[in-house]
Amino acid sequence: xxxxxxxxxxxxxxxxxxxxxxxxxxxxxxxxxxxxxxxxxxxxxxxxxxxxxxxxxxxxxxxxxxxxxxxxxxxxxxxxxxxxxxxxxxxxxxxxxxxxxxxxxxxxxxxxxxxxxxxxxxxxxxxxxxxxxxxxxxxxxxxxxxxxxxxxxxxxxxxxxxxxxxxxxxxxxxxxxxxxxxxxxxxxxxxxxxxxxxxxxxxxxxxxxxxxxxxxxxxxxxxxxxxxxxxxxxxxxxxxxxxxxxxxxxxxxxxxxxxxxxxxxxxxxxxxxxxxxxxxxxxxx
Amino acid sequence: xxxxxxxxxxxxxxxxxxxxxxxxxxxxxxxxxxxxxxxxxxxxxxxxxxxxxxxxxxxxxxxxxxxxxxxxxxxxxxxxxxxxxxxxxxxxxxxxxxxxxxxxxxxxxxxxxxxxxxxxxxxxxxxxxxxxxxxxxxxxxxxxxxxxxxxxxxxxxxxxxxxxxxxxxxxxxxxxxxxxxxxxxxxxxxxxxxxxxxxxxxxxxxxxxxxxxxxxxxxxxxxxxxxxxxxxxxxxxxxxxxxxxxxxxxxxxxxxxxxxxxxxxxxxxxxxxxxxxxxxxxxxxxxxxxxxxxxxxxxxxxxxxxxxxxxxxxxxxxxxxxxxxxxxxxxxxxxxxxxxxxxxxxxxxxxxxxxxxxxxxxxxxxxxxxxxxxxxxxxxxxxxxxxxxxxxxxxxxxxxx
Numbered sequence: 001x002x003x004x005x006x007x008x009x010x011x012x013x014x015x016x017x018x019x020x021x022x023x024x025x026x027x028x029x030x031x032x033x034x035x036x037x038x039x040x041x042x043x044x045x046x047x048x049x050x051x052x053x054x055x056x057x058x059x060x061x062x063x064x065x066x067x068x069x070x071x072x073x074x075x076x077x078x079x080x081x082x083x084x085x086x087x088x089x090x091x092x093x094x095x096x097x098x099x100x101x102x103x104x105x106x107x108x109x110x111x112x113x114x115x116x117x118x119x120x121x122x123x124x125x126x127x128x129x130x131x132x133x134x135x136x137x138x139x140x141x142x143x144x145x146x147x148x149x150x151x152x153x154x155x156x157x158x159x160x161x162x163x164x165x166x167x168x169x170x171x172x173x174x175x176x177x178x179x180x181x182x183x184x185x186x187x188x189x190x191x192x193x194x195x196x197x198x199x200x201x202x203x204x205x206x207x208x209x210x211x212x213x214x215x216x217x218x219x220x221x222x223x224x225x226x227x228x229x230x231x232x233x234x235x236x237x238x239x240x241x242x243x244x245x246x247x248x249x250x251x252x253x254x255x256x257x258x259x260x261x262x263x264x265x266x267x268x269x270x271x272x273x274x275x276x277x278x279x280x281x282x283x284x285x
Numbered sequence: 286x287x288x289x290x291x292x293x294x295x296x297x298x299x300x301x302x303x304x305x306x307x308x309x310x311x312x313x314x315x316x317x318x319x320x321x322x323x324x325x326x327x328x329x330x331x332x333x334x335x336x337x338x339x340x341x342x343x344x345x346x347x348x349x350x351x352x353x354x355x356x357x358x359x360x361x362x363x364x365x366x367x368x369x370x371x372x373x374x375x376x377x378x379x380x381x382x383x384x385x386x387x388x389x390x391x392x393x394x395x396x397x398x399x400x401x402x403x404x405x406x407x408x409x410x411x412x413x414x415x416x417x418x419x420x421x422x423x424x425x426x427x428x429x430x431x432x433x434x435x436x437x438x439x440x441x442x443x444x445x446x447x448x449x450x451x452x453x454x455x456x457x458x459x460x461x462x463x464x465x466x467x468x469x470x471x472x473x474x475x476x477x478x479x480x481x482x483x484x485x486x487x488x489x490x491x492x493x494x495x496x497x498x499x500x501x502x503x504x505x506x507x508x509x510x511x512x513x514x515x516x517x518x519x520x521x522x523x524x525x526x527x528x529x530x531x532x533x534x535x536x537x538x539x540x541x542x543x544x545x546x547x548x549x550x551x552x553x554x555x556x557x558x559x560x561x562x563x564x565x566x567x568x569x570x571x572x573x574x575x576x577x578x579x580x581x582x583x584x585x586x587x588x589x590x591x592x593x594x595x596x597x598x599x600x601x602x603x604x605x606x607x608x609x610x611x612x613x614x615x616x617x618x619x620x621x622x623x624x625x626x627x628x629x630x631x632x633x634x635x636x637x638x639x640x641x642x643x644x645x646x647x648x649x650x651x652x653x654x655x656x657x658x659x660x661x662x663x664x665x666x667x668x669x670x671x672x673x674x675x676x677x678x679x680x681x682x683x684x685x686x
Contacts, residue, residue: 014324014327015327015331018317018324018327018328018331019327019328019331021317022312022317022328022331022332023331025312025315025317026308026311026312026315028308031335033337076507076509079507080507083505083507164336164669165335167300167335170335170336171302171304171305171335172304173335174331174332175331175332175334175335175336176331177337177340
């Protein structure tokens with residue numbers, strides 16, 4: 001059995017690693033939830049790399065149907081081909097195109113499959129995949145064929161909790177909620193991306209970053225990916241650590257909304273308020 | 286195996302099923318937790334709990350089950366049994382005497398020798414051979430044995446035990462719990478719950494008739510006509526109590542719904558203070574108003590209406606003519622009449638209350654208002670429940686009481 005240990009460029013908490021290994025050994029999909037920018041999608045990439053397996057990515061959009069992940073029957077093409085009688089259209093299987101899930105099942109070796117942002121789809125979407133993920137097989141009525149996974153793929157499902165996932169679906173999965181990394185873990189994560197960054201600058205920037213995150217009234221809290229952008233900007237700009245403490249340069253890379261920037265800039269140095277009745281917070285609206 | 290934990294989880298309201306419980310046992314059978322209670326804590330959570338709002342309850346149940354398990358729990362027994370061999374060895378009188386007599390280096394040597402002997406012992410390998418973890422940790426702590434073997438060994442078991450319990454004790458997920466009154470950190474999640482106000486949209490679909498027509502006109506060259514099914518617009522009115530006892534909540538609620546407004550195609554909001562009378566405020570300060578009656582007459586009645594307020598006021602504000610809390614404000618008709626009018630105009634209507642529901646019974650005005658409106662807590666769970674109630678049209682059937 002494969003045992004995922006993490007990779008060099010993806011820092012993983014022991015809890016998440018355990019969850020991944022539970023999911024692999026039980027053959028159950030792993031549902032990963034958490035704030036945006038905590039590396040949910042990258043997890044699947046890291047697993048694929050760490051275990052040296054092929055990765056299939058199925059990005060979900062609001063219009064995605066469960067069926068598309070299994071297979072698509074291209075009726076229009078068949079209709080087109082049938083018009084002039086110069087092609088044999090009796091073989092339906094040439095018009096069946098497997099989707100990402102179908103490909104992962106049909107693969108000869110074990111693969112990693114990520115169903116990214118499953119909550120983007122409609123509410124019924126996960127339920128439509130219940131049986132397929134349970135049995136790791138599906139039936140194509142048009143050709144009378146059944147696709148069964150020889151090796152249960154390692155399935156990672158990410159969700160931003162825009163919609164709640166249905167209970168029967170969750171019952172069949174292993175669940176992990178990625179907490180926002182604390183300062184120490186974050187330092188480790190950032191180190192992977194910026195091995196050469198000065199420790200003093202990094203510490204100072206992280207301190208400031210967590211200070212900004214403590215504003216409860218922010219419309220969008222900066223996440224790991226924004227921190228990395230910010231550090232990049234600081235590095236390129238060659239900003240000394242003292243300046244970071246004092247004036248928060250390149251705030252625009254951390255905060256993407258004007259209201260948020262105003263809020264942080266006007267806040268001065270110390271006060272934090274969540275929802276107070278003070279005049280100051282009123283200005284935010 | 287520790288079925289109590291399962292029952293405890295159930296009792297604390299974590300929706301755990303037998304299916305998941307069996308899954309956990311499969312994971313334990315595969316020794317994924319590696320005899321560590323901390324890892325057991327995380328693994329069990331990943332299998333049993335599928336929503337972070339229940340993490341806190343899981344912590345509570347975990348504490349209940351495992352907090353006092355110094356030696357009684359079977360899991361800890363397993364950890365200890367892996368170590369028992371060495372403890373027995375240390376505690377024999379002979380050994381103790383030897384320990385007293387020997388100097389430190391000799392103790393170490395002695396111990397090492399015994400450990401090696403023990404390793405070769407058939408009994409040891411058959412009993413503990415599977416538990417690699419314990420074996421290695423045993424050897425790794427060897428160096429410290431000369432000082433106080435018993436303390437270190439037991440301490441190890443304990444600290445491992447403690448850590449999981451400490452994790453649970455910390456209750457870091459308290460803020461995610463669904464039954465807490467909404468605070469700003471949960472607003473984003475709460476917002477997503479409001480999305481269920483949106484009717485499910487259909488994508489493109491083939492218009493068969495138009496396709497046949499177009500294809501015929503094209504002399505058989507196939508032309509496909511797709512049509513987009515128009516999404517049914519969701520319409521929401523928010524009526525919000527501002528000022529007074531609602532101040533701590535009003536700004537938060539305002540933000541919650543103004544963000545929601547971008548997702549709901551037709552969204553209107555009005556304000557009132559404590560109770561609705563003949564004028565509806567269109568801004569928070571009450572500087573501009575519109576007549577309630579005209580508005581109720583003119584508005585389309587298929588709006589879903591959400592009223593947010595604590596409904597905590599003097600009963601006279603509901604029942605008296607000129608009972609309004611603002612002394613310069615004169616109302617010809619009592620507040621209850623106005624509330625009933627609003628209720629009669631919009632069949633789909635709910636009241637969200639930031640006060641905890643266990644307080645509702647003790648406040649007279651809340652009881653009175655609950656006779657008119659279906660009321661829900663302004664928490665994640667309450668919001669969910671309320672919106673489901675609204676979408677299923679159950680508020681039409683709401684009976685007094």
